[in-house]
Amino acid sequence: MGTLNQLVFIALTLLGPFGTLGHGPWTGHKVIRLTPHNVPDVKLLQTFLSEQRFDVWRAPSGVNRSVDIQLSSFDFDDVTNYLREKGLHATVMIEDVQQIIDEQRAYRNVKGPKANEFDYTKYHQLDDIYDWMQNITNVYKDRATLFNITKSYEGREMVGIKISTQPQNIKRPAFWIEGGIHAREWISPATVVFMAGQMLDLYKLDMDLTEMVDSFDWYILPVTNPDGYVYTFTDDRTRMWRKTRSKHGFCYGVDPNRNWDLEWCKEGASKDPCSDTYCGPSAFSEVEVKGVADFLSKIENLKGFIDFHSYSQLWMSPWGYTTKLPEDFEAQDEGSATAVKALEEVYGTKYKHGSIANIIYVASGSSADWTYGKLDVKYSYGVELRDTGKYGFLLPDDQIIPSGKETLQALIALAKYVRDN
Numbered sequence: 001m002g003t004l005n006q007l008v009f010i011a012l013t014l015l016g017p018f019g020t021l022g023h024g025p026w027t028g029h030k031v032i033r034l035t036p037h038n039v040p041d042v043k044l045l046q047t048f049l050s051e052q053r054f055d056v057w058r059a060p061s062g063v064n065r066s067v068d069i070q071l072s073s074f075d076f077d078d079v080t081n082y083l084r085e086k087g088l089h090a091t092v093m094i095e096d097v098q099q100i101i102d103e104q105r106a107y108r109n110v111k112g113p114k115a116n117e118f119d120y121t122k123y124h125q126l127d128d129i130y131d132w133m134q135n136i137t138n139v140y141k142d143r144a145t146l147f148n149i150t151k152s153y154e155g156r157e158m159v160g161i162k163i164s165t166q167p168q169n170i171k172r173p174a175f176w177i178e179g180g181i182h183a184r185e186w187i188s189p190a191t192v193v194f195m196a197g198q199m200l201d202l203y204k205l206d207m208d209l210t211e212m213v214d215s216f217d218w219y220i221l222p223v224t225n226p227d228g229y230v231y232t233f234t235d236d237r238t239r240m241w242r243k244t245r246s247k248h249g250f251c252y253g254v255d256p257n258r259n260w261d262l263e264w265c266k267e268g269a270s271k272d273p274c275s276d277t278y279c280g281p282s283a284f285s286e287v288e289v290k291g292v293a294d295f296l297s298k299i300e301n302l303k304g305f306i307d308f309h310s311y312s313q314l315w316m317s318p319w320g321y322t323t324k325l326p327e328d329f330e331a332q333d334e335g336s337a338t339a340v341k342a343l344e345e346v347y348g349t350k351y352k353h354g355s356i357a358n359i360i361y362v363a364s365g366s367s368a369d370w371t372y373g374k375l376d377v378k379y380s381y382g383v384e385l386r387d388t389g390k391y392g393f394l395l396p397d398d399q400i401i402p403s404g405k406e407t408l409q410a411l412i413a414l415a416k417y418v419r420d421n
């Protein structure tokens with residue numbers, strides 16, 4: 001890279017807090033993919049990306065694991081040329097981010113359907129999801145209730161559904177599933193909503209599902225980061241937002257999956273408030289994260305925990321903060337293997353499984369590490385849903401039902417495994 005270009009880079013980096021990360025328009029923005037084939041190349045990419053403020057869709061995670069980066073047309077030639085000089089050849093995964101957002105604009109304009117006609121094939125705004133939750137817990141009063149966590153930074157309610165088919169006086173273990181901790185990963189809330197709907201609609205109709213529902217008290221939180229989620233619906237420019245919306249100097253938001261109080265803000269988290277992986281001013285600084293953690297702490301006999309993300313198709317267990325494996329890894333990973341096998345049987349979708357740090361990247365202060373490390377929830381997982389990068393965060397809505405159906409089979413298989421182990 002020439003000196004002039006380098007200066008432009010530095011200038012852009014300095015402008016970053018006001019500039020590009022998380023804010024469109026994305027006209028001409030491409031998502032490129034690079035696959036480092038040796039450790040020095042992985043390190044080179046890590047260093048390069050930590051010095052620049054690009055929107056990293058998939059961070060470097062090891063040899064032969066692909067890295068996806070969103071680049072403006074302005075940066076494209078400089079970056080790809082620079083990396084090519086270093087022996088790293090980029091392929092273009094997405095030609096024009098804005099074009100896909102344009103094609104999907106209808107998602108955001110879906111006017112809230114009446115809750116009793118909720119359309120599971122679409123992405124929905126927060127209010128519509130809350131209407132649906134209200135409605136479905138009314139329809140299935142005998143086994144579903146709403147629960148409140150706390151209010152978000154911007155004052156929104158954080159609401160979940162509890163499904164319990166057992167009389168109150170009989171104690172059963174509990175299972176927690178949550179979606180939408182990262183705002184732009186829309187397939188996550190959509191999949192969680194679909195599964196919760198099926199757990200109520202198909203109860204007593206589908207025997208495997210009924211057995212699953214009966215085995216636990218289910219706590220289901222579809223949108224763990226409501227402020228961020230709402231923000232991604234504001235307009236095209238905010239579609240790629242990931243974090244919460246709390247304010248820190250010139251920048252907004254903390255990565256709510258780097259804010260948990262276990263090995264907080266060590267490797268794989270940033271102290272820069274403008275970074276997409278900002279760990280926050282302190283552990284549990286985010287009311288949403290603290291709220292969920294407090295709620296989880298009070299659940300008796302919590303046996304299972306899953307935090308749904310996208311994308312990459314991975315079923316992951318602790319640890320995230322270190323590549324060292326916990327003593328329960330074998331049992332945890334067998335749970336993952338059971339889940340992904342059942343998932344693949346539905347449509348042939350292939351998931352990988354392993355520990356977070358080994359299969360994706362080292363990330364400290366994440367939810368599953370905390371539930372396992374602090375609450376002793378042995379079967380704690382982080383799951384990256386569809387796809388593997390063709391659309392990434394912009395997964396078309398015709399994949400919601402397939403994602404929901406296959407993930408539900410994974411959940412059924414995992415719940416059975418957890419119950420019996």
Ligand SMILES: [Zn+2]
Nearest residue numbers: 182185309310
């Ligand atoms: Zn995520």
